[in-house]
Amino acid sequence: MTTTAFLPVLLGSDMNAYGMARAFHEAYGVKPLVLGRANLTATQHSSILDFEVIPDLNTDKVFVPALIQVASHHPNMPLLLMACGDDYAKLIIKNKSELSHYYTVPYIDETLMNQIVLKENFYEMCEKYGFSYPKTTICTPETKDTLELDFQYPIIIKPSNSVAYWNVSFPGKKKVFVAHDEAEKTAILTAIYNSPYQDNLTIQEFIPGDDSYMRVLNAYVGKDGKVKLMSLGNPILEEHSPEGIGSYAAIINTFDEALLDKVRFFLEDIGYVGCANFDMKYDSRDGQYKLFEINLRNGRSSYYVTASGHNLMKYVADDHIFNVPQELTYAKDEHLWMIIPKGVLFKYAQNGALLDKAKKLIAQGKVTNHLFYKKDFHWQRWMKLMMNNLNYYRKYKKYFNNKGLSE
Numbered sequence: 584m585t586t587t588a589f590l591p592v593l594l595g596s597d598m599n600a601y602g603m604a605r606a607f608h609e610a611y612g613v614k615p616l617v618l619g620r621a622n623l624t625a626t627q628h629s630s631i632l633d634f635e636v637i638p639d640l641n642t643d644k645v646f647v648p649a650l651i652q653v654a655s656h657h658p659n660m661p662l663l664l665m666a667c668g669d670d671y672a673k674l675i676i677k678n679k680s681e682l683s684h685y686y687t688v689p690y691i692d693e694t695l696m697n698q699i700v701l702k703e704n705f706y707e708m709c710e711k712y713g714f715s716y717p718k719t720t721i722c723t724p725e726t727k728d729t730l731e732l733d734f735q736y737p738i739i740i741k742p743s744n745s746v747a748y749w750n751v752s753f754p755g756k757k758k759v760f761v762a763h764d765e766a767e768k769t770a771i772l773t774a775i776y777n778s779p780y781q782d783n784l785t786i787q788e789f790i791p792g793d794d795s796y797m798r799v800l801n802a803y804v805g806k807d808g809k810v811k812l813m814s815l816g817n818p819i820l821e822e823h824s825p826e827g828i829g830s831y832a833a834i835i836n837t838f839d840e841a842l843l844d845k846v847r848f849f850l851e852d853i854g855y856v857g858c859a860n861f862d863m864k865y866d867s868r869d870g871q872y873k874l875f876e877i878n879l880r881n882g883r884s885s886y887y888v889t890a891s892g893h894n895l896m897k898y899v900a901d902d903h904i905f906n907v908p909q910e911l912t913y914a915k916d917e918h919l920w921m922i923i924p925k926g927v928l929f930k931y932a933q934n935g936a937l938l939d940k941a942k943k944l945i946a947q948g949k950v951t952n953h954l955f956y957k958k959d960f961h962w963q964r965w966m967k968l969m970m971n972n973l974n975y976y977r978k979y980k981k982y983f984n985n986k987g988l989s990e
Contacts, residue, residue, distance in 0.1 A: 589904045590660045591615035591896070592653065592686065594675070595667025596634070598922065601625040602886035602953045603667060604632040606896035609889070618653065624971060625954060628964035641670045647678050654685035661904055662686045665858075665880075665896075670746045672880040673700065687903045689806070689857040691879065699853075699877055701743055701783075712849045715871040717787040717864075724781050727772045734788040737763045740771050743783035753778035757825040761789060761986035771988050790864045790873050794821040795934035798872060799831060800846060800861040801885045803898045805909060808854060810847045812898050814888040814914035815839055819921075819937045820928055823982040829862075831884040832975075833921035833928050835940060836891045836914060842872060843913050858899065860885065887920035890951035919944040920951050923975045931979050 591607045593600050596619030604615045608631040617626055617634045620641065626634050635653070639645045654662055664686035666672035676696045679688050699705045709716045718734040721743065732738065740760040742748035753774055762768040775784065790796065795818065803812040816834040821827075850859060860882035862875040881888075881895055888895045893914045901907035919941050921928060932938045944950055954968055 588661070589613070589663055589900065590657055591663045591665060591900070592650075593617045593632075593665050593667055594640070594671035595619055596621060596623040596626045597667060597883070598625045598954060599881070599883045599885065600667040601629070601632075602889070603665065603881070603896055604629070605953055605956050605959070606886065606889045606894050607900070608632075608958070610894050610897040611900065616653070618649075624967045627967065628961040629959055630961065631956065631959045641674065643674075646674050647681060650682060651685060663900060663904060664688050665899070666690075667880070669878060669880070670749070672878070673746065676879065689899055689903050691854075691856055695854060696879060700879065705874075705877060708849075708853070709874055712845075712852070714845070714849070714874045715866070715869075716874045717790055719785060719787045722772060722784040722786050724776050727776055730772075730786070732786065736765075736768075737761050737789040738768065739785075739787040739789055740768070740775075741785050741787075742775075742780065743785050744780075747782050748780050751778045751780045755825075755988040757986065757988075758828045758830075759986065760988065763987075767987060774988055787875075790866050792864065792867060793933040794818055795932070795937050796865045796867070797821065797831070798837075798842075798863045798865060799834065799882060799884060799887075800842075800863070801882055801888050801895065802846065802850060802859045802861075803881075803895060803902075804850050804855050804857060804859065805898075805902050806856060808851060808856060810850055810911060811902065811909040812888070812893055812895065812912050812914065813843045813847060814891065814893060814895075815843065816884070816887050816920075817937065819932045819934060819941055820923070822978075823984065823986075824978045825982065827978075828986060832923045833919065833932070833941065834884055834887045835919050835937060835944065836887065836917050838913065838915045840913065847911075858885075858895070884920065884922075886951070886953040887918070888914060890920045890953065891916045891918035917944060918949045918951065920953070922952055922954065924972050927975045927979055931983055 593615050600617050607613050607615050615632050617632045622634050637649050676690050706716050722730050760771045797818045799816040801814050805811045815837050817837040818831045819833040822830045822832050858881040860878040863872045866873050
């Protein structure tokens with residue numbers, strides 16, 4: 584289907600932005616406008632999107648005026664505004680009433696965001712709706728020296744405010760830390776709070792199991808408040824570099840009807856709309872999925888949904904732009920999505936059964952690295968992507984399973 588009946592405006596420049604742009608291009612032949620603070624490799628030299636650099640786009644001062652100005656350049660075109668990262672999602676929601684004069688904004692309101700955006704608030708909602716979650720406590724700058732835990736090591740240490748944390752730097756910084764004893768915990772807390780980051784930290788028990796015990800769930804809830812699409816993924820391998828810990832590198836679609844039913848009821852009951860992304864881990868000790876968080880957008884790896892035959896962006900546009908009626912779909916088709924070379928997957932994946940399944944899917948041609956799109960070939964783009972791909976061998980060799988403070 585080819586149309587110029589609307590223009591997706593995507594905020595971000597990473598692999599998620601490219602995956603979303605590709606999904607729109609595949610569904611409608613449309614060329615999205617992508618806005619970001621810098622044009623990263625994933626979106627450089629692309630013929631399926633237009634990129635515009637807007638310095639400081641993620642700041643309150645710049646955000647709304649810049650988007651209003653962009654909208655003024657397309658006065659007769661329906662504009663669909665979507666975020667590719669947490670900071671932009673929160674800015675869209677915070678300014679939804681004003682932006683809705685210029686864009687279709689498929690996001691929840693600020694009141695609901697404030698109930699679930701911080702991890703400690705989200706876990707209160709888990710209690711209400713019967714979801715399991717890791718044993719958790721909150722650390723503040725004032726309590727870091729007196730913090731006592733009622734669960735055993737190892738523990739997870741991560742920022743409660745990921746947007747604020749992303750904007751600071753310090754030696755040994757990682758997206759998520761694992762501390763194996765009191766001394767390591769103290770060193771990590773000291774390093775973080777000696778940086779400009781002074782918000783809360785979430786301290787959690789470590790759920791046993793390698794990367795394959797993780798699950799990722801992407802959902803789309805229609806403007807009528809009813810879930811239209813849910814897709815559960817089973818990661819085989821995560822990224823292990825300091826900035827990438829916890830980000831998925833390879834996923835196979837899986838299915839758990841009871842889990843999907845439970846999450847669907849939750850989303851519909853709280854009045855959610857738009858894309859939602861859940862991270863969780865299967866706990867073999869009690870057979871429960873332990874929820875970590877909900878992201879108010881589609882996930883960084885959400886192209887695994889589209890690759891399996893359920894174009895996530897088409898659900899959004901069909902609903903909000905074309906008013907196409909949609910029924911509930913639970914995705915079941917198995918497909919391998921990955922952003923790493925096969926050699927890295929084969930060497931570092933620790934779940935033999937999942938790896939065998941991945942190899943079968945590869946042999947059947949049911950595998951996608953969404954950054955390599957045949958309809959978007961540019962030699963400079965593909966050269967950079969190939970170099971990045973090869974760099975994964977170095978990263979995994981250096982960082983695999985290193986989640987402490989050391990480099």
